Amino acid sequence: MWSWKKKNNEEQEQTVQETAEQSYEETTEQSAESAETEQNSESESMWTRLKKGLTKTRKNIVYGIDTVFGAYDDLTEDFFDDLEEQLIMADLGVHAAEEVLAELRDMVKDERIRSTDDCRSALARLIASKMKVDEHAYDYENGPSVVLVTGVNGVGKTTFCGKLAARLRDEGKKVILAAADTFRAAATEQLIMWGERAGCEVISGQEGSDPASVIFDALHAARARHADVLICDTAGRLNNKKNLMNELDKIDRVITRELPEYRRENLIVLDATTGQNALSQARDFSEVSDLTGIVLTKMDGTSKGGIAVAIAGELNVPVKYVGVGETKEDLLKFDPQAFSSAMFEGGEDGDE
Numbered sequence: 001m002w003s004w005k006k007k008n009n010e011e012q013e014q015t016v017q018e019t020a021e022q023s024y025e026e027t028t029e030q031s032a033e034s035a036e037t038e039q040n041s042e043s044e045s046m047w048t049r050l051k052k053g054l055t056k057t058r059k060n061i062v063y064g065i066d067t068v069f070g071a072y073d074d075l076t077e078d079f080f081d082d083l084e085e086q087l088i089m090a091d092l093g094v095h096a097a098e099e100v101l102a103e104l105r106d107m108v109k110d111e112r113i114r115s116t117d118d119c120r121s122a123l124a125r126l127i128a129s130k131m132k133v134d135e136h137a138y139d140y141e142n143g144p145s146v147v148l149v150t151g152v153n154g155v156g157k158t159t160f161c162g163k164l165a166a167r168l169r170d171e172g173k174k175v176i177l178a179a180a181d182t183f184r185a186a187a188t189e190q191l192i193m194w195g196e197r198a199g200c201e202v203i204s205g206q207e208g209s210d211p212a213s214v215i216f217d218a219l220h221a222a223r224a225r226h227a228d229v230l231i232c233d234t235a236g237r238l239n240n241k242k243n244l245m246n247e248l249d250k251i252d253r254v255i256t257r258e259l260p261e262y263r264r265e266n267l268i269v270l271d272a273t274t275g276q277n278a279l280s281q282a283r284d285f286s287e288v289s290d291l292t293g294i295v296l297t298k299m300d301g302t303s304k305g306g307i308a309v310a311i312a313g314e315l316n317v318p319v320k321y322v323g324v325g326e327t328k329e330d331l332l333k334f335d336p337q338a339f340s341s342a343m344f345e346g347g348e349d350g351d352e
Contacts, residue, residue, distance in 0.1 A: 075113070095310075100126060100130070128339070132318070141228075143263070146255050147230065147265040149161055149295075150269070151236065153236030155236070157233055159297075160295055162194025165200045168229055173229055175198070178232040179203065182235065183208065183235045211251060245285075248285075279310055294318065321333060
């Protein structure tokens, strides 16, 4: 009798355990599905924002591309000449457009492409490959790291710093902001406002004080508070003003000396609406700073987004972020494939 009860109890325990395991597996599976759904939803949301933000760019590029591809049945020399002209008009610039067309011709030959539709698809793939972002491009976000943000006046550096800080805070990172634009009082006030919104400490100095000294204080604060990321906003400086560019070099040396063990991220913020001038700025800044990434702001306000391709291609520096609106959600990590698709696929939808 005892043996039967023991066996029965063991069977019940086994049944309970199996039920619990099954329930756990189902819960885990549901959680994974929920997480995947949430991730897909976020990805879809970013895709929607990207396409919406790039409406002007898409209208300009897609219309021009459509005109060329619609006018030819065969891939003739005239076809390639007209396509190159459209790419230049989209602000790829002569150098980048020539390079893209040369590689496109090789793709057409190697893949034995005959139709204009297949050629268009090849062009989209080529553009995406030109703007490849390394898999470790955003490792700095895991810290500890120092992000130095540079650029000329009016490109949106301070706003970018605030949006990036808010984004990282939402991901659970401890962020400190350094207001090193000491020549413009409004810049410090603006950054403090962003800091309050994001819940980030802001290290600032007196108006007109040495920017390097503010950075120095911020570096020590970042180490003492065990911050994951220190974001340093700097004054807008014309790329042809030698004294201001030398000041940037001084800031760079201070960071290297004080926190040599921290990851470094040197980002230049460029106004996409300025076209080829933005390329010139990036070229000059790269001579005094080891640029690791590009931020293109106001992408929603330009009709010539090809500048993104030109800059990434010529300087071999990846575009890491694009701004397609006013809110922090409109600061997007750059996805070459999504960008290329938004440019060259489905030209009619979202353009109204």
